Amino acid sequence: MAKNRKSCEVPDATIHRLPLYLEKLKLLQAIGVEDVSSRQLAESLDIKASQLRHDFHYFGGFSRPGRPYQVAKLVPALEQIIGIAEPVPTAIIGAGHLGQALANYQNLDVQGFPVRGIFDTNPKLIGVEMRGQPVRDMDELEKVIREEKIKIAILTVPAAQAQTVANRLVEAGIIGIFNFAPADLKVPEGVAVRNERLAVGIMSLSFKVKCILQSQEEDITEV
Amino acid sequence: MAKNRKSCEVPDATIHRLPLYLEKLKLLQAIGVEDVSSRQLAESLDIKASQLRHDFHYFGGFSRPGRPYQVAKLVPALEQIIGIAEPVPTAIIGAGHLGQALANYQNLDVQGFPVRGIFDTNPKLIGVEMRGQPVRDMDELEKVIREEKIKIAILTVPAAQAQTVANRLVEAGIIGIFNFAPADLKVPEGVAVRNERLAVGIMSLSFKVKCILQSQEEDITEV
DNA sequence: GTAAAGCTGTGAAAACCGTAACAGAATACT
DNA sequence: AGTATTCTGTTACGGTTTTCACAGCTTTAC
Ligand SMILES: NC(=O)c1ccc[n+]([C@@H]2O[C@H](COP(=O)([O-])OP(=O)(O)OC[C@H]3O[C@@H](n4cnc5c(N)ncnc54)[C@H](O)[C@@H]3O)[C@@H](O)[C@H]2O)c1
Ligand SMILES: NC(=O)c1ccc[n+]([C@@H]2O[C@H](COP(=O)([O-])OP(=O)(O)OC[C@H]3O[C@@H](n4cnc5c(N)ncnc54)[C@H](O)[C@@H]3O)[C@@H](O)[C@H]2O)c1
Numbered sequence: 001m002a003k004n005r006k007s008c009e010v011p012d013a014t015i016h017r018l019p020l021y022l023e024k025l026k027l028l029q030a031i032g033v034e035d036v037s038s039r040q041l042a043e044s045l046d047i048k049a050s051q052l053r054h055d056f057h058y059f060g061g062f063s064r065p066g067r068p069y070q071v072a073k074l075v076p077a078l079e080q081i082i083g084i085a086e087p088v089p090t091a092i093i094g095a096g097h098l099g100q101a102l103a104n105y106q107n108l109d110v111q112g113f114p115v116r117g118i119f120d121t122n123p124k125l126i127g128v129e130m131r132g133q134p135v136r137d138m139d140e141l142e143k144v145i146r147e148e149k150i151k152i153a154i155l156t157v158p159a160a161q162a163q164t165v166a167n168r169l170v171e172a173g174i175i176g177i178f179n180f181a182p183a184d185l186k187v188p189e190g191v192a193v194r195n196e197r198l199a200v201g202i203m204s205l206s207f208k209v210k211c212i213l214q215s216q217e218e219d220i221t222e223v
Numbered sequence: 224m225a226k227n228r229k230s231c232e233v234p235d236a237t238i239h240r241l242p243l244y245l246e247k248l249k250l251l252q253a254i255g256v257e258d259v260s261s262r263q264l265a266e267s268l269d270i271k272a273s274q275l276r277h278d279f280h281y282f283g284g285f286s287r288p289g290r291p292y293q294v295a296k297l298v299p300a301l302e303q304i305i306g307i308a309e310p311v312p313t314a315i316i317g318a319g320h321l322g323q324a325l326a327n328y329q330n331l332d333v334q335g336f337p338v339r340g341i342f343d344t345n346p347k348l349i350g351v352e353m354r355g356q357p358v359r360d361m362d363e364l365e366k367v368i369r370e371e372k373i374k375i376a377i378l379t380v381p382a383a384q385a386q387t388v389a390n391r392l393v394e395a396g397i398i399g400i401f402n403f404a405p406a407d408l409k410v411p412e413g414v415a416v417r418n419e420r421l422a423v424g425i426m427s428l429s430f431k432v433k434c435i436l437q438s439q440e441e442d443i444t445e446v
Numbered sequence: 447g448t449a450a451a452g453c454t455g456t457g458a459a460a461a462c463c464g465t466a467a468c469a470g471a472a473t474a475c476t
Numbered sequence: 477a478g479t480a481t482t483c484t485g486t487t488a489c490g491g492t493t494t495t496c497a498c499a500g501c502t503t504t505a506c
Binding site (some may be wrong): 008012015016018020022023029044045046061081083084088090097098100101104105107108111112113146151160175176177178179182184190191192194196197198199200201202203204205206207208209211212213214215216222 | 419421
């Protein structure tokens with residue numbers, strides 16, 4: 001099974017496209033589409049068909065030359081690769097504004113990440129129900145992570161607390177941290193962090209908006 | 224000023240780093256640091272100093288050989304480049320769970336994106352105050368966008384409504400859409416879209432977690 | 447049955463991005 | 477003053493990602 005190890009040596013860019021493929025395929029599946037060609041799938045996602053085939057090639061290919069892809073086979077194959085063939089129990093740390101929004105985000109469940117623990121330190125929040133689950137005191141963190149076999153944590157605490165909490169999560173056995181706080185977390189090897197920075201997103205958008213406005217101004221002065 | 228047009232031909236990867244530079248610089252500024260070398264700044268962000276200089280080089284450089292960067296000059300220069308030298312009035316469309324979290328996210332203001340309009344169609348939400356602003360009916364959308372000179376919209380409506388609402392936003396003069404709905408928006412040229420897909424983020428994290436778990440298992444069986 | 451069209455898997459080419467190296471300039475030190 | 481050090485701007489290099497091109501298989505049309 002050297003394939004498994006090899007399957008982890010995949011460009012980040014490819015990894016980020018896998019969820020997009022899966023999402024689109026599930027959509028097709030829902031409307032009864034059985035077969036789909038690399039061209040059809042790629043065009044609906046605004047990428048080149050060759051890139052899609054190349055991406056799939058990292059995992060050995062999902063069809064045979066001449067045959068289009070079968071949606072019913074591709075969906076579970078991608079789920080397997082992404083690691084959500086089985087539901088992945090997840091925790092939310094910090095039940096503030098963002099944490100509450102995420103706790104109420106039904107798509108998390110659908111996508112394979114059932115929330116099995118919501119934690120906070122604020123006594124006013126502890127016990128409050130969110131989507132059928134009580135907010136728990138941080139005292140229970142280690143116990144719940146162990147019992148529910150939680151491997152992924154969504155971190156929505158203030159930036160100042162992020163590193164401290166992250167350390168505790170790692171200590172408790174968390175392997176993946178989805179971090180929404182604007183802080184550069186340091187974690188030991190064997191733990192994956194994904195930073196979701198709102199500021200980066202809106203600022204790169206702003207950059208492009210500025211470029212558009214500038215080119216519009218130039219067009220006017222040129223006429 | 225051919226520089227302006229040229230300054231828009233910058234790799235995406237560089238654009239995404241600019242906000243990180245700015246954030247760190249503001250932090251340094253806050254604690255009274257006046258000068259900073261490319262090495263110092265880069266190391267604190269876990270990137271190579273040469274890359275930072277390379278990034279800055281797209282914009283002509285911010286210092287002279289031999290001199291470190293002056294924080295007080297760099298901050299406004301980056302703000303200019305990103306397009307937030309002046310505050311950028313922003314609207315939130317969809318005041319549900321996520322829209323409310325964002326409306327209450329003070330960092331948006333701080334980073335230069337004051338929210339000047341929150342919109343929804345749900346009568347129960349219209350009029351409710353969020354951070355000193357009432358949720359407005361969508362009827363007022365065009366008027367408020369015009370009066371407040373809003374150029375960027377944060378889209379937090381259900382996926383099914385996203386394209387329809389996006390069309391209306393473009394029609395009303397919006398140039399940048401920060402889209403949180405899992406939908407591939409089609410917009411005309413001259414409009415920038417940035418998709419923020421939670422599913423992509425958590426699934427790529429899941430992929431890495433799966434790889435970590437697999438390599439741990441292999442380590443055990445090898446011993 | 448045969449030709450044509452459509453499809454994937456695959457490796458090579460091109461484009462892109464990150465890294466290293468260095469020249470020239472400013473500063474610090476002796 | 478002179479030398480060593482530190483620093484940026486800039487270019488050249490190397491690696492990675494994307495794109496292209498095509499061989500070979502499969503179905504469709506006639
Ligand atoms: N609100 C947004 O829309 C938004 C968007 C992007 C990023 N963020 C980031 O997400 C984080 C949370 O934002 P928010 O708006 O929800 O803030 P918030 O203040 O509403 O929520 C933070 C929650 O974390 C809890 N908390 C504090 N310390 C804790 C600890 N040690 N352990 C467990 N819980 C703790 C607090 O009690 C609070 O309920 C911040 O870092 C923020 O920068 C927020
Ligand atoms: N909740 C989350 O944490 C989260 C995370 C990532 C992405 N998203 C996405 O963000 C979007 C919103 O999620 P949510 O959880 O806030 O859902 P929500 O149902 O709580 O909120 C959606 C809001 O949009 C309003 N709306 C519906 N149609 C509208 C229209 N035509 N014009 C204006 N407003 C309209 C609704 O009245 C509602 O208040 C969804 O597409 C969701 O997939 C949500």
